[in-house]
Amino acid sequence: MFPHAGGSASSFRAYSAALSSHCRVLCVQYPGRQDRVRDTLVGDVQGLARGVAADIARLEDGPIAFFGHSMGAVVAFEAARLLQQADGRGPARLFASGRAAPARPPRGTTPLVHLMSDADLTAHLRQSTATDPRVAADPDLLEVVLPPLRSDYRAVETYSCPPGRQIACPVTVLVGDKDPLVPLENAAAWAEHTSADCELVTFPGGDHFYLLPSHDRVVEVITDRLGRTPAAAPAARNGRSTRHVEP
Template sequence: MPSSSPSTYVTRHTRPEHPARRLVCFPHAGGAASFFRPWARYVDPSVELLAVQYPGRENRFREALIPTMNPLASAIADELLTLPPLPTVFFGHSMGAAVAYETLLRLQQTGAAAHIARLCVSGRSPDGAAGPAVQTDEELVEAVRCLGGTHAAVFDDPDLRELLMPAIRNDYHLIDSYRRRTDAPLLHADVHALTGDRDPRVTPEEAAGWSAVTSGSFAVTVLEGDHFYLVPAAERVARLTMEPVEPLPV
């Protein structure tokens, strides 16, 4: 069974003896590293599959939540710097797309991102969804239900709801208060945006806005489904992240 590495932000889902590449996955708001555990069945055996574990959930349940982007992305970057360099892809879904982007920016600023070949951003536009921030727990529950995904059913269980709500509340506050810097340096890594064709949070056209954050190549893939299109399409998405993609025409 996969276990956490000494780096508390990193959970290892595969441990190839001689890894050739690395895939680092960043979960959505309220999500955890285990969301990406099924991907271990779909990536090539030579791929080291890692998932970021935010504080306040699963094996880090008793740790303090981090309510803002800057300390979270900086802490993740610091721990990823302790890993030996490998050709690497970042994949982030929803809030995780923004966390992955900010983490990569920090790694690039240290000069330690040359081995990171691609950023895959899923279910989010570069500047997030428009609209008012959710305020009450009832609004949070309704927002999560509208998006679908694995959390929706657990709200019917009062005990599970009580366990999950602090992390969800924290993460929605984090991503609602986050604003991407318009003067941020361009990424050197290629960027691949993925989204569902019925995602209420981001249209394919909005996802294409990620092309503005990189000097590398850019591609968009639209798959069938809602905000959590990647759950039924886990195998295809896992494989897409590690495969070459055709850039959009200039």
């Protein structure tokens, strides 16, 4: 599971607990936070993907699925590409959550977040429904939180992907239908980035962090799709269209 910009492995604590009876859950910890607070920050998506791919390559053989939210979705996508290129051992399925297709960046802000002053970046942090309000109110915590947050936004805002760059596994796209950063047509465009099947699952009334209020329904979607993996998914669509389903 790959966290959002500014997120950490603990962002998925509840999901890890809910899914642990179905599979072994591994949560990515990007450099510069929590137990990796002293590690050098990585401010580009490709660099983050290389680090994750190298760790995953050392795991025991067996089917693996990726779930990435927001920035985590494109880090997961690029890590999947690296693994496939290296030895063909990519994920059996990619869950791309809260993120426009790689070649269609999400709607951002002006100025770019990673270029904001510390004061403006703190204000931006306060607006996030995924952030504990106590973090933005604590100067000591901000000293720890702001550098990796800025680095992650640099990665997001400088990432680019050419149209047609693909992975070979099925993709399940999950998005709140009220997400201001991800128009549904841009979420559906993930179909352009897989040679296998692609489906779009929308969560009514959900915003960018729909994962919090929709926890139980998201777990149902994940466990249902994992139950279909690694059986071959239909590939007749050849990445040209996305099937839209309700969770």
